[in-house]
Amino acid sequence: MNASILEITVIIFNSLFFIFTIFAIASYTILAIISAFETVEYMKKNSFVNYNEILSSIISPSISIIAPAFNESLSIIENVRSLLSSHYANYDVIIVNDGSTDDSLEKLINAYNLVKIDFLINEKLPTKPIRNGVYKSINPAFEKLTVVDKENGGKADALNMGLNISKNSYVLCIDVDCLLLEDALQKMIKPFLEVSDEKIIATGGVLRVANSCSIKDGKLLDINLPKKMIERAQILEYLRAFLLGRMAWSRLNGLLVISGAFGMFDKKIVIEVGGYDTNTVGEDMELIVRMRKYMEEKKEKYRVGYIPDPLCWTEAPDTYKTLISQRNRWTRGTIETLRKHRKVGFNPKYGALGLLSYPYWFFFERLAPVIEVFGILYFIFLIVLDDVRWDYTFAFISAAYLFTVLFTILAIFSEELTYHQYKKKGTGIKLLITSFLEPFISHPFILYAAITGNVDYYLKKEKGWGKMIRRGFL
Amino acid sequence: MEIYQNLIEYFENTPTIIQVVWIMSCVFFASIVILTIYLKFLRSHLRKNEMTVAEYQKEYESDLIAYLYSGNEEEEISTEQQIIIDKLKNCSADKFKRRIIVSTLLRLRNEISGEMAESIQKLYFQTKLVDYALARLKSKKWHIIATAIRELRQLQVKEVYDEVIAFVIHPKKEIQKEVQLYLVTLFNFKGLEFLNIIETPLSEWNQIQLLEVLQRFDDQELPEITPWLRSTNDSVVIFALKLAKIYNQFEVKDTLLELLSHQNKNIRIDAINVLAQLQVIEAKNILKSKFNDLSKEEQYAFLKLLENLYEISDEAFLLENIINEDFEIKFATLKILKTLRC
Numbered sequence: 001m002n003a004s005i006l007e008i009t010v011i012i013f014n015s016l017f018f019i020f021t022i023f024a025i026a027s028y029t030i031l032a033i034i035s036a037f038e039t040v041e042y043m044k045k046n047s048f049v050n051y052n053e054i055l056s057s058i059i060s061p062s063i064s065i066i067a068p069a070f071n072e073s074l075s076i077i078e079n080v081r082s083l084l085s086s087h088y089a090n091y092d093v094i095i096v097n098d099g100s101t102d103d104s105l106e107k108l109i110n111a112y113n114l115v116k117i118d119f120l121i122n123e124k125l126p127t128k129p130i131r132n133g134v135y136k137s138i139n140p141a142f143e144k145l146t147v148v149d150k151e152n153g154g155k156a157d158a159l160n161m162g163l164n165i166s167k168n169s170y171v172l173c174i175d176v177d178c179l180l181l182e183d184a185l186q187k188m189i190k191p192f193l194e195v196s197d198e199k200i201i202a203t204g205g206v207l208r209v210a211n212s213c214s215i216k217d218g219k220l221l222d223i224n225l226p227k228k229m230i231e232r233a234q235i236l237e238y239l240r241a242f243l244l245g246r247m248a249w250s251r252l253n254g255l256l257v258i259s260g261a262f263g264m265f266d267k268k269i270v271i272e273v274g275g276y277d278t279n280t281v282g283e284d285m286e287l288i289v290r291m292r293k294y295m296e297e298k299k300e301k302y303r304v305g306y307i308p309d310p311l312c313w314t315e316a317p318d319t320y321k322t323l324i325s326q327r328n329r330w331t332r333g334t335i336e337t338l339r340k341h342r343k344v345g346f347n348p349k350y351g352a353l354g355l356l357s358y359p360y361w362f363f364f365e366r367l368a369p370v371i372e373v374f375g376i377l378y379f380i381f382l383i384v385l386d387d388v389r390w391d392y393t394f395a396f397i398s399a400a401y402l403f404t405v406l407f408t409i410l411a412i413f414s415e416e417l418t419y420h421q422y423k424k425k426g427t428g429i430k431l432l433i434t435s436f437l438e439p440f441i442s443h444p445f446i447l448y449a450a451i452t453g454n455v456d457y458y459l460k461k462e463k464g465w466g467k468m469i470r471r472g473f474l
Numbered sequence: 475m476e477i478y479q480n481l482i483e484y485f486e487n488t489p490t491i492i493q494v495v496w497i498m499s500c501v502f503f504a505s506i507v508i509l510t511i512y513l514k515f516l517r518s519h520l521r522k523n524e525m526t527v528a529e530y531q532k533e534y535e536s537d538l539i540a541y542l543y544s545g546n547e548e549e550e551i552s553t554e555q556q557i558i559i560d561k562l563k564n565c566s567a568d569k570f571k572r573r574i575i576v577s578t579l580l581r582l583r584n585e586i587s588g589e590m591a592e593s594i595q596k597l598y599f600q601t602k603l604v605d606y607a608l609a610r611l612k613s614k615k616w617h618i619i620a621t622a623i624r625e626l627r628q629l630q631v632k633e634v635y636d637e638v639i640a641f642v643i644h645p646k647k648e649i650q651k652e653v654q655l656y657l658v659t660l661f662n663f664k665g666l667e668f669l670n671i672i673e674t675p676l677s678e679w680n681q682i683q684l685l686e687v688l689q690r691f692d693d694q695e696l697p698e699i700t701p702w703l704r705s706t707n708d709s710v711v712i713f714a715l716k717l718a719k720i721y722n723q724f725e726v727k728d729t730l731l732e733l734l735s736h737q738n739k740n741i742r743i744d745a746i747n748v749l750a751q752l753q754v755i756e757a758k759n760i761l762k763s764k765f766n767d768l769s770k771e772e773q774y775a776f777l778k779l780l781e782n783l784y785e786i787s788d789e790a791f792l793l794e795n796i797i798n799e800d801f802e803i804k805f806a807t808l809k810i811l812k813t814l815r816c
Contacts, residue, residue: 044617047617047621048617050683057685059681059685060682124801190679192678193678194678195677196709197675391488392492395492395496395499398499399499402502402503403498403502406502406505406506409509409513416513416516416517423524428517432513
């Protein structure tokens, strides 16, 4: 009797794991196919667009770049210079110094000839109060720059302050350490202006890994592949996520996340939904889900746009410690957002958001690491029971491994056929080798981070954002 | 051989599900091998391609410069020019080379002006490149048609107006956009006649591009815009409002006042902004009388208008609104009141 219960349990678990794997492979394959169609369409549409015509136009819409900064003294001058070097005509830059304890503010004051000004803030979103004040430059060369010094309240709070300060219709929220290419603003604003039969509420951009790239005076001069495997693995991860995953979700109008490091928003809607949530570490994803939910409830046709061009370059973690800390935070952010908006999940009232995006994120982002660890434990359990068919095991592991490698190679292909950023000889083979090694050199740590993220979330550990050690650009 | 037989035997004796997994593994493995080899080929091809393009560009650029400087007053086409024309004509038969020749022509066309620019255009006809562009207009693929129209626009080929205008109501908006830009770039304000017939929305992106093109012309004589302000296509009305604002069309004041009651809120807001710029005092009285019925955005726009058109008689209205719950209304009201009392 006991034996048969055990046998039945084993069969049930085997079947569940098998079904999950088949669904995962099928969904990734479908996403890859959709992204291929979307990429071709995007390249066709944008191959003959003249972005210069909108650059100097007096009627081009105004954009505010909002960049929160906390203890960024080491690189803030260079980073602000990069943000000020956009070719777009109608924009300003708002740096929100979020209670930095270093000399960031003093450095900004000296470098950009800032003086304190009288500024009446329309507090549409509640934030921590202003600390020293609002600063503008007396040098006309930096007239687009505004620096706000406020008490520390975290990234979301700083972004909300920026939203209160901004007088423009569109805002680009960006990490201050990101390198923005000169044509980024006109490319990001395009979806908002070219679509007239539905409302574009936000546009997400691609993040590229800037480690080892040479950068001077806020400009990207040379793209190099980093030496460290952990950095290379993240390049592949970003290619997969942005060129295959998000490209496909954009086609399905199911994008659930826009990177907090680089995203443009319709300010009016962000304010209407209450701005960034200061009680989550996943404020970027949470805001998009809330904005979508709001539009669904208003029954207005809307879309979250997506620009696959490599416009924003960022420094990726180069140690396992920082990588784990970052991914731990991402996991907690995902759990918090999905939990907060659980009403949306599997709810036909919310259309594709409830029936497609949410379930996908729930099963293949939220639950995937948990199921994977559970699978490993189950496998150990079967070994203890001496109930393992090693030839079957080998068949399944090789299929899973080869699919992962194949999917990564498809992402490399997508990159080569579209933007071909890693041009140097020998880079292709290095990327290929990394795609074979990635499941061993990076995945276990990401899995570990996801599990600790779950543990931290459920044990209510106050971990906040963690610290990213910046090396600065070369 | 024995290993192979053992494998076959093993495969035949395993359950179907495991057979499927093995087959999947084999398919994945084969795909990886094929893609790996192809990736190597692709990267080499892309690198080589870039170098070839650069070489051809350099070659054609020097040919074009030679063409521009080898003309003489006695002959319409000098011998040296004819040699270059023949060479480019031959090269144009190849699609790859044709694309490079056209892009080089365009780049050069943008860098020079006057007679030389006209010579480039003449060369475009002499090398029969224009025929290739016209042939592309017959393509079934929308992006090929769109790029052909763009090329004809950039090389200022007015002669193909009839062929291009046929696409003005094409279902693909990218083609429509290129046609609109062609018309406006080549025929100035006269090209705006498409506004009379378009039924699809004219996106904000298109509007900005068209206005940018229009502002480059010396002749800034705007045609009658009233029919566009009364268009049933809301985007045409919005575009006409932009024209009215940029070109200070005080003549259409009455139509603008009518638009204050338009059913589209965005049109009403834009109309207020234009009236503010034109300083139409009648607008102030109309809007003030129905201030509380206006949407928030209209109220903000009206207060902007009032900033330029306030009078002592507006004081009571302003005082009424300094206690308005909306921060921006309160702020704008106080600002005007402060100026009024100074």
